[in-house]
Amino acid sequence: MIVFGAFIVVTGASPALAQTPVTVNTNQSALLASDDPQLAANKKLVYDFRREVFNGGTASKIPQFVAKDFIQHNPTIPSGIQAFMAFMADRASGGNTTPPTIPDLVSIVAENDIVVVAFRREMADPRNPGQTYTTTWFDMFRIEDNMIAEHWDYGTINP
Numbered sequence: 001m002i003v004f005g006a007f008i009v010v011t012g013a014s015p016a017l018a019q020t021p022v023t024v025n026t027n028q029s030a031l032l033a034s035d036d037p038q039l040a041a042n043k044k045l046v047y048d049f050r051r052e053v054f055n056g057g058t059a060s061k062i063p064q065f066v067a068k069d070f071i072q073h074n075p076t077i078p079s080g081i082q083a084f085m086a087f088m089a090d091r092a093s094g095g096n097t098t099p100p101t102i103p104d105l106v107s108i109v110a111e112n113d114i115v116v117v118a119f120r121r122e123m124a125d126p127r128n129p130g131q132t133y134t135t136t137w138f139d140m141f142r143i144e145d146n147m148i149a150e151h152w153d154y155g156t157i158n159p
Helices: 002-013 037-055 059-064 081-091
Strands: 066-072 105-111 114-124 132-144 147-153
Touching: 037 059, 037 105, 037 114, 037 132, 037 147, 059 081, 066 081
Parallel strands: 066 147
Antiparallel strands: 105 114, 114 132, 132 147
């Protein structure tokens, strides 16, 4: 009983703050593979959208990937392709250089008409100034008629 009590004191006094850092997948082409050709196509659509529009900074390519009646669930981005294009044009790098891979990509998973993409994010540690930690951010897309029809992510409204 004393050992058990000591165990409780030790675990109660030591909160679990350890973390295994999030790692990036170095074989992104393998993430696009699927035995189901439609799932592979859905993953490739989202992958290319991310590379060409977000990472490549080319908002003009949005119509190649996104449905006209695009539904957006992030509270800071409007729905509809025209509103989304305007939003992205304000943020486009203008570099028009599509990278061969997606920086910080961890995983792509597809099931039915849904594709989920996970990314490694490095954040400032508020408990330890000057230090960082890694976490995972997600985007989820619904594909309809080989176009991105709907999007969900971690989006929040900042004050």
